[in-house]
Amino acid sequence: MDWSPVLITFKLALITTLALFVVGVPLAYWLSYGRFKMKPAVEALVTMPLVLPPSVLGFYLLVAFGPKYFLGNFLNEYLNINLLFTFEGLIVASMIYSLPFMVQPIQSALENLPKSLKESATLFGKSNFTTLIKVLLPNIKASVLTSLVLTFTHTVGEFGVVLMIGGSIPGETKLASIAIYEEVEAMNYGAAHTYSFILFAISFTILLLVYSLNKKAIKVI
Amino acid sequence: MSKKKKISSSIDSCRAAQIIALFCGMKITSVQLVSLLVVLLVGCAQPADKQEESGEASSSEIDAAGEKLTVAAAANLRFVLAELEIDFEKNNATDLEIIFASSGKLTSQIINGAPFDVFLSANMKFPLKLVKEKMTTGKPIVYALGTLIMWSTKDLDLSKGLSCLLDDDIEKIAIASDKNAPYGSAALEALKSAQVYSKIESKLVYGESVSQVNQYVKSESVDVGLTNKSVIIGMTQDNGIWHDVDTALYTQIDQGIVITNHGEEHRGVDCQTFLNYLFSPSAQEIFAKYGYLAP
Numbered sequence A: 001m002d003w004s005p006v007l008i009t010f011k012l013a014l015i016t017t018l019a020l021f022v023v024g025v026p027l028a029y030w031l032s033y034g035r036f037k038m039k040p041a042v043e044a045l046v047t048m049p050l051v052l053p054p055s056v057l058g059f060y061l062l063v064a065f066g067p068k069y070f071l072g073n074f075l076n077e078y079l080n081i082n083l084l085f086t087f088e089g090l091i092v093a094s095m096i097y098s099l100p101f102m103v104q105p106i107q108s109a110l111e112n113l114p115k116s117l118k119e120s121a122t123l124f125g126k127s128n129f130t131t132l133i134k135v136l137l138p139n140i141k142a143s144v145l146t147s148l149v150l151t152f153t154h155t156v157g158e159f160g161v162v163l164m165i166g167g168s169i170p171g172e173t174k175l176a177s178i179a180i181y182e183e184v185e186a187m188n189y190g191a192a193h194t195y196s197f198i199l200f201a202i203s204f205t206i207l208l209l210v211y212s213l214n215k216k217a218i219k220v221i
Numbered sequence B: 001m002s003k004k005k006k007i008s009s010s011i012d013s014c015r016a017a018q019i020i021a022l023f024c025g026m027k028i029t030s031v032q033l034v035s036l037l038v039v040l041l042v043g044c045a046q047p048a049d050k051q052e053e054s055g056e057a058s059s060s061e062i063d064a065a066g067e068k069l070t071v072a073a074a075a076n077l078r079f080v081l082a083e084l085e086i087d088f089e090k091n092n093a094t095d096l097e098i099i100f101a102s103s104g105k106l107t108s109q110i111i112n113g114a115p116f117d118v119f120l121s122a123n124m125k126f127p128l129k130l131v132k133e134k135m136t137t138g139k140p141i142v143y144a145l146g147t148l149i150m151w152s153t154k155d156l157d158l159s160k161g162l163s164c165l166l167d168d169d170i171e172k173i174a175i176a177s178d179k180n181a182p183y184g185s186a187a188l189e190a191l192k193s194a195q196v197y198s199k200i201e202s203k204l205v206y207g208e209s210v211s212q213v214n215q216y217v218k219s220e221s222v223d224v225g226l227t228n229k230s231v232i233i234g235m236t237q238d239n240g241i242w243h244d245v246d247t248a249l250y251t252q253i254d255q256g257i258v259i260t261n262h263g264e265e266h267r268g269v270d271c272q273t274f275l276n277y278l279f280s281p282s283a284q285e286i287f288a289k290y291g292y293l294a295p
Helices: A004-033 A039-051 A054-065 A070-079 A087-097 A099-112 A115-123 A128-139 A141-156 A160-165 A176-185 A189-213 B003-023 B030-061 B075-091 B103-111 B125-132 B161-166 B182-193 B197-203 B210-218 B230-234 B261-278 B281-289
Strands: B069-074 B096-101 B118-120 B141-146 B148-152 B173-176 B204-207 B224-228 B241-244 B253-259
Touching (some): A004 A099, A004 A141, A039 A099, A160 A176, A176 A189, B075 B096, B075 B281, B118 B261, B125 B253, B148 B230, B161 B182, B173 B210, B253 B261
Parallel strands (some): B069 B096, B069 B118
Antiparallel strands (some): B141 B253, B148 B224
């Protein structure tokens, strides 16, 4: 039994969640407190990965990262980074794919905080960054947890995008979802059952642990 | 649905959508939801128009015999079947409905009850599996022999055969997944026979079927792909460079055809007509044009 699909699935989900947290929190902060004309457009863009079928995302990433057009060509030639058929490419793709799951709960929660919280911190002379880390985020712990959990589990379930730009390389881009799909197609139902059950069991245990530790979590799933 | 009912049910779904959205931490105002609904309704209106336009065409498509003959075809046949279909439909009343996928995928779909009438595989192993699972009536027959080539849309020299894959210039090589695509198994076999497999294994990228391999090559996502010959004849504009893979390196690709139980039950006569057509001189000529060898 080859366990690498399961291992790389959870590795990808973990790295994506952490990376998205670093990118998503500032974005959510900007969207909730910023006042600028293009705000609805940015919000729409952030929501796009939620709406579009994964095959559209996969297709556009294939075109964008491919050596034929500007971005892929630039990354390949000057920075020697290849984002197609690599684990790193999957990380970037997953970050785009799960972006709304990280940004939207945090943005919504920040918008719902009483204004006085941020204002009093500013009056005490604290910088915006300190306010964010020490005042705002601790007050929306439940939403932050929701974001992290949703991002993690959404990445575990990624299939369409990976199918298109992954290349199913064992040990690198062959995620559990792809492995299960291939085993079902080849009618190795035993192997498909094993992978599926392991995925289910581990995901369920993680969620159970997270929700029992945080009693105030909003149960959105 | 009357206009009033339509509006009230829209309002209900509007409220439902708002509640779900709230749960997910998104705040959507009623105005925004109404604009969303407008977009959706406009979107729903379009297919109806398109249906009316193509209504005339589709009714003429339905021939005297009734429905179309459903053909499940291996991915590599995409180009040759396009021409075969036109030739067949010229002299026969039956129309064809062709579904392309990897042979393995189609096999498992047929076993699970997919309503295909005829199955054109890229090997004999999968049709024989159908015989074993009692999903067919007759025995599979070889209709053509497949040929494997190396194909690239980049500026490479492939004249030395598979050994040029060892070149550092070639960073990514695409082959079909050997689990479900016979061309993938053939490619793997050829690479191992040519004794290059162990050295290039890290460069390999696996496509679901030869279609995905072709797509990777065409978009230059990979440097070289091992695929079926018909792609270079099928893609007439700018078809890159290619080189035959030495036939001694892989087991002959016997592509087999079989009529399924479903086909025998519903369109037995038409299935047999189509099968006979594939062995006719005009069909064999088209196969040869696309690089297949006679069985």
